[in-house]
Amino acid sequence: MGTSTRNRGQNGHNPLVPTWLEGDPVPVGPAPIAVPVQPTPFTPQQQPMQPIPTEADPNRFRGPRTSFTHFTSSGGRDRSSMKRGVSHYVSRSLGGSSNATKRLGSSRTSTARLYEVLNTFAGSGGLREVARLLSIENLEGLRAAEFFIKVAQFVCPDGGPEDEGISRSAYFDTVADNPELMNKPTENLTQEEIDSILQKYMSKVVMQLIMNGIANNAIRFSKTLDEIAHIEDAVEQLIEQSVSDAFAQVRRDNTELTNEKAKKITDSVYRKTFEILEGVGE
Numbered sequence: 001m002g003t004s005t006r007n008r009g010q011n012g013h014n015p016l017v018p019t020w021l022e023g024d025p026v027p028v029g030p031a032p033i034a035v036p037v038q039p040t041p042f043t044p045q046q047q048p049m050q051p052i053p054t055e056a057d058p059n060r061f062r063g064p065r066t067s068f069t070h071f072t073s074s075g076g077r078d079r080s081s082m083k084r085g086v087s088h089y090v091s092r093s094l095g096g097s098s099n100a101t102k103r104l105g106s107s108r109t110s111t112a113r114l115y116e117v118l119n120t121f122a123g124s125g126g127l128r129e130v131a132r133l134l135s136i137e138n139l140e141g142l143r144a145a146e147f148f149i150k151v152a153q154f155v156c157p158d159g160g161p162e163d164e165g166i167s168r169s170a171y172f173d174t175v176a177d178n179p180e181l182m183n184k185p186t187e188n189l190t191q192e193e194i195d196s197i198l199q200k201y202m203s204k205v206v207m208q209l210i211m212n213g214i215a216n217n218a219i220r221f222s223k224t225l226d227e228i229a230h231i232e233d234a235v236e237q238l239i240e241q242s243v244s245d246a247f248a249q250v251r252r253d254n255t256e257l258t259n260e261k262a263k264k265i266t267d268s269v270y271r272k273t274f275e276i277l278e279g280v281g282e
Helices: 064-074 079-093 097-102 109-124 124-136 144-150 160-176 191-215 225-253 259-279
Strands: none
Touching: 064 079, 064 191, 079 191, 079 225, 079 259, 097 191, 097 259, 109 124, 109 160, 109 191, 144 160, 160 191, 191 225, 191 259, 225 259
16 A cells, blocks of 8 residues: 555644534536635634633553554564454544544545546446536547546545545545556446446555554564564455445445435444444454
8 A cells, every 4th residue: 555645643632523524525527617706804703713622641552553553563463463453443532433534524525536537437328428517628549547547636636634635645645556447448347347446546545544643653573574564454354344344334225325425424424334334343
């Protein structure tokens, strides 16, 4: 997996969900046309101060990070410590599946946009409808890798805070890590392969959140690059299975998987994924 968004990990003094991650992400779909409006003079009453979030338990990362360190120190053999670390990270460090989903920030919007692109492509409109939706020409006749690079700016625009960097890193990791799929003509992708691409992207988003949260310092205990790869593969397998199971549950619960429900559907998959990960350490 890619490592471009690695950092020193979250600070325990930060609130569980910062104010800039509260609420819904920006709407899915092309940005609306801006309409000029007459500026209004600033008054203090128009800009109320946001309440300062309550500081969370500063020690809430200690247990999950300790468990993950045990996992890495074992060379990736102590899977129970890995599962315990991931489980407690979701339940204790992030405050449960709902808060964990909010912590994904703009990755939620990017996931909904990718869902919209893939759902449109898989529908009756195909690539022509995707081109119309995104105002992009010449999408036909491309290899899948070229297609996903072309739509990348819509799915995860460049720039912005760290969570947008996670979106882009996860997106391009998905393209790079699946050469067999990405070398196929886009028109030849099956529904199963389209679903697989979306699930792999969501897995990589969750993977980066977890690795940045509890694993970066622990990785230093690994002796070789092969051992690091083995450790990351074990975590990614756990997450990919959780995302797959969550998708199956959401498909059973939703009869209409439409573009209009893209954010609701993808948020549901993330929440169920985190619920599953919470349970693996029990």
